[in-house]
Amino acid sequence: MKLITYAVLLCTLYFMPTTHVVSEQTETTVSSNMGEMYSLALDSYMPLDTALNHEIQFIAIDFSTLQDIEQDDKEYITNYFKKYNVNVIDSTLDNLRKKGMYDPETLVLKGLLLKITKADFSNQQVILEGTKYRAGDGAIGVKTILENKDGKWRVIESKLIWIS
Numbered sequence: 001m002k003l004i005t006y007a008v009l010l011c012t013l014y015f016m017p018t019t020h021v022v023s024e025q026t027e028t029t030v031s032s033n034m035g036e037m038y039s040l041a042l043d044s045y046m047p048l049d050t051a052l053n054h055e056i057q058f059i060a061i062d063f064s065t066l067q068d069i070e071q072d073d074k075e076y077i078t079n080y081f082k083k084y085n086v087n088v089i090d091s092t093l094d095n096l097r098k099k100g101m102y103d104p105e106t107l108v109l110k111g112l113l114l115k116i117t118k119a120d121f122s123n124q125q126v127i128l129e130g131t132k133y134r135a136g137d138g139a140i141g142v143k144t145i146l147e148n149k150d151g152k153w154r155v156i157e158s159k160l161i162w163i164s
Contacts, residue, residue: 035076
């Protein structure tokens with residue numbers, strides 16, 4: 001009886017599509033609460049190089065670069081950033097320039113542009129790189145590591161990777 005049970009177990013393990021199952025679990029874990037995850041990551045940029053935050057009139061977030069994001073995630077992120085008591089908008093740098101949301105003499109934005117430029121997703125962790133932009137000579141690059149534990153995202157590390 002033990003030999004048959006062992007043989008069934010071996011066959012089950014051998015023929016079971018474990019890669020597919022792990023992939024599905026990874027996708028489910030990482031894609032849950034994307035609004036929360038991106039909010040925490042982008043918010044981790046705010047205390048870095050605080051001189052860029054001086055007298056901002058808005059925070060623009062480039063949603064076009066965010067992976068696996070839905071409308072309710074965008075709303076979550078927008079509402080999250082209202083804590084800074086400025087307008088929160090979805091925009092790219094080109095659109096901000098076209099709308100005149102920068103000082104044409106100094107070429108400095110009247111607010112901040114937050115953007116994710118690279119995303120690496122694994123089972124319980126996400127590594128994001130992005131920018132906090134105010135001007136060509138007033139911007140930073142940030143690398144943020146987030147972990148999903150018990151269905152909640154938390155920032156493990158957020159650090160500068162370049163300054164202009």
